[in-house]
Amino acid sequence: MWQFFHKLGSPKWFFGISARFMPWLLAGGVLLLMAGVVWGLAFAPKDYLQGNSYRIIFIHVPTAFMAQSIYIMMASAAVVTLVWRMKLADVFVKAVTPVGLVLTFLALFTGAVWGKPTWGTWWIWDARLTSMLILLFLYGGVIALDRAINDEKSAARAVAVLVLVGVVNIPIIKYSVEWWNTLHQPATFKLTEKPSMPAEMWVPLLLSVLGLYMIFGWLACIRMQTEILSREQRTRWVKEFVMKGRS
Amino acid sequence: MAFDSFSAFITMDGHGPYVWACYAVFFVLLLLLMVGSVRSRAAIIESCRRGYEFQTDKSKVAATSAPSASFERVNVPQD
Numbered sequence: 001m002w003q004f005f006h007k008l009g010s011p012k013w014f015f016g017i018s019a020r021f022m023p024w025l026l027a028g029g030v031l032l033l034m035a036g037v038v039w040g041l042a043f044a045p046k047d048y049l050q051g052n053s054y055r056i057i058f059i060h061v062p063t064a065f066m067a068q069s070i071y072i073m074m075a076s077a078a079v080v081t082l083v084w085r086m087k088l089a090d091v092f093v094k095a096v097t098p099v100g101l102v103l104t105f106l107a108l109f110t111g112a113v114w115g116k117p118t119w120g121t122w123w124i125w126d127a128r129l130t131s132m133l134i135l136l137f138l139y140g141g142v143i144a145l146d147r148a149i150n151d152e153k154s155a156a157r158a159v160a161v162l163v164l165v166g167v168v169n170i171p172i173i174k175y176s177v178e179w180w181n182t183l184h185q186p187a188t189f190k191l192t193e194k195p196s197m198p199a200e201m202w203v204p205l206l207l208s209v210l211g212l213y214m215i216f217g218w219l220a221c222i223r224m225q226t227e228i229l230s231r232e233q234r235t236r237w238v239k240e241f242v243m244k245g246r247s
Numbered sequence: 248m249a250f251d252s253f254s255a256f257i258t259m260d261g262h263g264p265y266v267w268a269c270y271a272v273f274f275v276l277l278l279l280l281m282v283g284s285v286r287s288r289a290a291i292i293e294s295c296r297r298g299y300e301f302q303t304d305k306s307k308v309a310a311t312s313a314p315s316a317s318f319e320r321v322n323v324p325q326d
Contacts, residue, residue: 042249042256043248045249051259051260051262052260053265055262056265056266056269059269059270059273063273102277109272110273113265113268117262215277215281218281219281219284223288225288229291233291233295233298239299242299
């Protein structure tokens, strides 16, 4: 167990093992996402209340779900950075923050465009929308803070603290639709209950969530590899990897 | 199919612009993110390779070329 933990912390080991998973993550992710999106757009039945505008859900829910789930993963990595000073945890945070930023923006954008035909407005300052906007700023803040500090180790620690402070926003996002009056509908999926939608609607939604999750896994691997290569370029194994077959 | 015709699929009872705008922005940004990530990985590999080649070139030059000036003691007769 502990040996595995330490291996996991070694950039070289991660570099080798991630290369093996990446093609599967990419192929599986693209396939699942495409299946979910095509099913949701063309085959799922029309919503009796919202009409066809509800079809935005097949990208809105996956992006919003990923936006929060990436933040939770970053927070776990931040704990590892602070407690065990593991290099790879910091590499992960740095690599996935831009991905989280883009997905949060997409959740807000698709939500706004969905709101116009459904609620009659692009934006309201209610709890769910505002807390998601704060999440967007948190991602931006993490990137800005990391760029502002030149020393790698101090940057890692400062970023980890900021990420952990921002975690308070996650339950606010999650329960905002229950604690406050809002235009936003409650969660589509709950672990404890059966989905309130018919299967022809929630199965494609589940497919696109899983697909985007796998694509995120691929993005995380490739971006972590980039970060590792740039940090470890003075080591012998990176030199061997780069110069392989090129002499 | 949930739609009777292709044009009904495109217009989506007037919700077409909203739905298609969302999907377009989603796929464009996701694709940019993926292409950008692949490219930055290729770029760092390329810059590492250049760095290593520059280093080996420098050490080769240092090893092969004769020094342009030598600092050996020359005994000049003083008388």
